[in-house]
Every structure is written in structure tokens, then in C-alpha cells.
Amino acid sequence: MSLIEDIFAMRLINYVPSRPGAIFLAALPFILLFVAYSIASDIRLTANPQDKLLPAPSTIVETAERLFTVPDKRSKEILLWNDTFASLGRLFGGVAISATLSLILGIAIGLLPYARSLFSSFIAVMSMVPPLALLPILFIVFGLGEVSKIVLIVIGITPFMTRDLAQRVMEIPNEQIVKAQTLGASSWVVAQRVALPQVLPRLISNVRLSLGSAWLFLIAAEAVASNVGLGYRIFLVRRYLAMDVILTYVIWITLLAFIIDWALKALSRRAFPWMEAGL
Amino acid sequence: MSFVGVTNVWQRYGDRSILERVNVSVDEGEFVSIVGASGCGKSTFLRMLLAEESPYKGDISIEGGDTAVEPNRERGVVFQKYSVFPHLSVRENLIAAEAFQNPLGTLRGSARKNAETRADAMLERIGLNHVLHQFPASLSGGMQQRLAIGQAMTAKPRILLLDEPFGALDPGTRLQMHDFLLELREETNMTVFMVTHDLDEAFKLGDRVLVFDKPRWDPQDPGLFGATITYDFDARDKGIPYQDILAAYPSLASA
Known part of the structure; x- marks a missing residue:
């Protein structure tokens, strides 16, 4: 633990993100999830264009438009x-x-x-x-x-x-x-x-x-x-x-x-x- | 006959005695301070005056009435904290003192208007008219206690009970509250019982100072005997009751 804290100037509990930083951090998990899904979907669709398990984001948007x-x-x-x-x-x-x-x-x-x-x-x-x-x-x-x-x-x-x-x-x-x-x-x-x-x-x-x-x-x-x-x-x-x-x-x-x-x-x-x- | 009569009151929780043989009679308009060590039963005594709990034995009567079984409008109370309603504004807290006795707890029409007028007068009196629409949580401790006292007075009780009312205030605010309470007393001649830990405060504000202590003590069983009033000081004239006796009875000087 002390090894990690040696690298930083303060204790980790005292680091508070700035306002833009906080917004970026809040958005980060959403972005990562979307990117991970897109990549996985792309890999499967490249292997088999008929794959139904992970439809491309664009397909979901089209379906959503149709459903609504x-x-x-x-x-x-x-x-x-x-x-x-x-x-x-x-x-x-x-x-x-x-x-x-x-x-x-x-x-x-x-x-x-x-x-x-x-x-x-x-x-x-x-x-x-x-x-x-x-x-x-x-x-x-x-x-x-x-x-x-x-x-x-x-x-x-x-x-x-x-x-x-x-x-x-x-x-x-x-x-x-x-x-x-x-x-x-x-x-x-x-x-x-x-x-x-x-x-x-x-x-x-x-x-x-x-x-x-x-x-x-x-x-x-x-x-x-x-x-x-x-x-x-x-x-x-x-x-x-x-x-x-x-x-x-x-x-x-x-x-x-x-x-x-x-x-x-x-x-x-x-x-x-x-x-x-x-x- | 005395205004408040406490006759041979005992209190015990299970087999633990708290109070025994408490007798005291208080005249209308007297300010009674109650002091004693922690756990000596002075708060229990106040709760019994409040009728929040009933004595195990004995009677507590106001103007010769029966011992009350639950709190009512004869008794006003101010606690050390939580005495005002946090969800009501300052002004609504005072209006509640009149409205709560109605079946629905509200006032309508002209009754409401009149209550508002009286509430505004009271706010003026207790110096809170500049914060009337704020909520208690945004007030200082002293202001909250002034509001609590004003609220209790609005209901026009026969006796006012104060349970360490200034215990949570800083010393400066405490002195201001003393002046405030003394002024208010001068105007209303209210009968007051105040429990306090502060002896100076007890003698400064009170006409009488009652001390609660255990006259009997069993070292093998500390809960065996209860406390009672061991001293009953006359606290008028700064606790020296006869220093001005010549002013009252000039004939004594010539004798």
C-alpha cells in the first residue's frame, strides 16, 4: 500500500476530480461498455453476417425507429x-x-x-x-x-x-x-x-x-x-x-x-x- | 392553597427507586430551578410534572386538579433540543400552537387570520420576525430555543417546564437567553420549572432552587433508595433572602 502512496503526493482519499474530470469519469463506463459491445458485435458479424446474437448498434437504432x-x-x-x-x-x-x-x-x-x-x-x-x-x-x-x-x-x-x-x-x-x-x-x-x-x-x-x-x-x-x-x-x-x-x-x-x-x-x-x- | 402541589410522590422503574417522598408546593408565578447530579431524578421529576410519565405513588396537582395521565395544554414544555417542528416554518410553528388543539390540527378563515396576527406579534416579541418564513434547521441554537419558548407560551399553559433549555448553547447566547427569559417572565408572571446543570443559572433565574439528591444510600444496592428534595433555597434577592428586610419592614430598624 505504501508503495502506491509513495508515487502520489497525497493520500488517495484526498484526491477530488475537477468538474470536467468528474463528468468525463461519469461518462467513461458508458463509453467503454458501448465500445466493447461494438467490437464484440463487429467480430461476430465479420465471421457470420447472419449472426443474431450481437446485432450492430446501427441495427438496434433501425429496429428502435421501427418499433417506436x-x-x-x-x-x-x-x-x-x-x-x-x-x-x-x-x-x-x-x-x-x-x-x-x-x-x-x-x-x-x-x-x-x-x-x-x-x-x-x-x-x-x-x-x-x-x-x-x-x-x-x-x-x-x-x-x-x-x-x-x-x-x-x-x-x-x-x-x-x-x-x-x-x-x-x-x-x-x-x-x-x-x-x-x-x-x-x-x-x-x-x-x-x-x-x-x-x-x-x-x-x-x-x-x-x-x-x-x-x-x-x-x-x-x-x-x-x-x-x-x-x-x-x-x-x-x-x-x-x-x-x-x-x-x-x-x-x-x-x-x-x-x-x-x-x-x-x-x-x-x-x-x-x-x-x-x-x- | 398552593398552585402546584406535589404530595408524597414516589417513582420507580422496575425495582429501581428513582424518587421517594417528594413534597413541594409552588405558588403561582414562582420560578423554580431544579438542580442535582446526573441521574438524581430531576428530569424524571420534570417528566412527571409534564405528565409524560405517572408517579408510582402520590399526587401532582395544578390548582387542586387530579394527577394528569398524559401531557396536555396546561403544561408547556421546552426541551434542550427537538422542541420545534422541523417541517414547519418559524411562523407555522407558532400557529401550530393554536391550531393543533383542533380536530384536524388546522385553522381556517378568520381564526387563521387572527392566529397569524398573534403569531406575528409573538415573533416580534421573541425577535424572530425577520426569519418568519425560514425553517428551524436554518436558525441558530439560540433562535430555535427562543422559538420553542414562544411556541410554548402561545398555547398559554398554566405552568412552563424547561428541561435544560440552554444546555446546548454557547455562553454568550446563554446570557442573552437569560435576559430574554427574565423579561418574558416579568411580562407574563408564568409559573416556571427549569431543570439545569448550571448552578449560577439556577440562582440567577429562579425564585427557588430545589436540589435533588439521595438522602439514603445503600452501597450494596444503589438502586434501593430514591432521591428526594434535599434543599429548598430561597433564591430571591440573589439568594440572600433577608438582606433587604429593612426595606420591607422599616419598623425593625428602630427596634
């Missing part, structure tokens, strides 16, 4: 947009239900000792159940329609969000709860005017963290049984080894997830200015 703009021959609809709206509807439905449930349960568990005794071990156990193992049960109980997919997302992310929110409510200094009581606040007012506003920022960051799992559950459910949706399409075209379509969809899903995450972050900053007042 050209309607399907039979249905006269653009499938990618249909898939997107169907998937986003399920995703937002599931996440919205989970967020509402976890908020109500979390505040109740955090503030009411009776609710804590009643629910906290139950939710701790429930959060250990692997949600995908329940998928067959959900399909049997709720059918193959929308409900089972939304329920899978809800079952998958609600326990974790509830536990975290309850923890945050319990972390509100007791002084504040007592203070509110000395100002005459009822339990409801403590929940609504003291606890709720202080855990809402946490709810948003919870949603951001849970979106990854929510996508996972959504795509899994769509892959198993569906007739429209981003996950359904990917698993459908897999049969034809249509890597260009799969890669377009994967990039599109990644982009959607990124935009949603960014929007939630922006919302959190705007809606909760008091969070950053001290910084």
Missing part, C-alpha cells in the same frame, strides 16, 4: 407504446397501492403501541416470503389479468416500505410528540401534522428504492402470463432470437426507470424544502 413509429400490420397499433402504457399502468397502480398501504400501516405502527404489537412481527415475517413463489397462487386466485400482476408488486414491496416507514416514525424525537401533546394535539393530529409530513420525504425515497423490485416483479409476472406489456414482449421475441428488439426494450425500460427516479427526486426536492434548510 411503425404500427403493427394486423392491429394497426404501435406495439411498443401499447406495451409501455400497459406496463406503466400496472407499475404505477401497484406502487401507488403499496405506498398508500405502507404509509397508513407505517404511521400506525410507529405511533400506536397497540398497532405495533399487532402488526410488526407479522410484517417482519411477511417480508421474508419470496413474492415470486406466490405468483402461481396469485394467478390461481386472481386469474391471469391485471389484478394478479398488481397484487404481486404490492406483496413484493409493501412489507419493506412499511417496515422502513414505521422505523422512521419511531425515529421522530419523542420530544416532538410530547410537545405536540402539550399543544393539545390529538393522536390524529400528531399522525397527520407531525408524523406524516416528516415521513413523506422518506416515502418518496422508499418508492425510488422499491421501483427496482417493482419492475422485477412486473416483468416476471408479464413474462409468465400476459398478452401485452414490456416484459411479455421481451419474452415473446426471445423465441425468434430477436436480440435487436430485446435490447431496444431493455434500453427503453432502463430509460423509463431512470426518468421516473429522476422525477421523484426532483419532486422530493421541491415538495420538502425544510429537508435541505439545514444543509
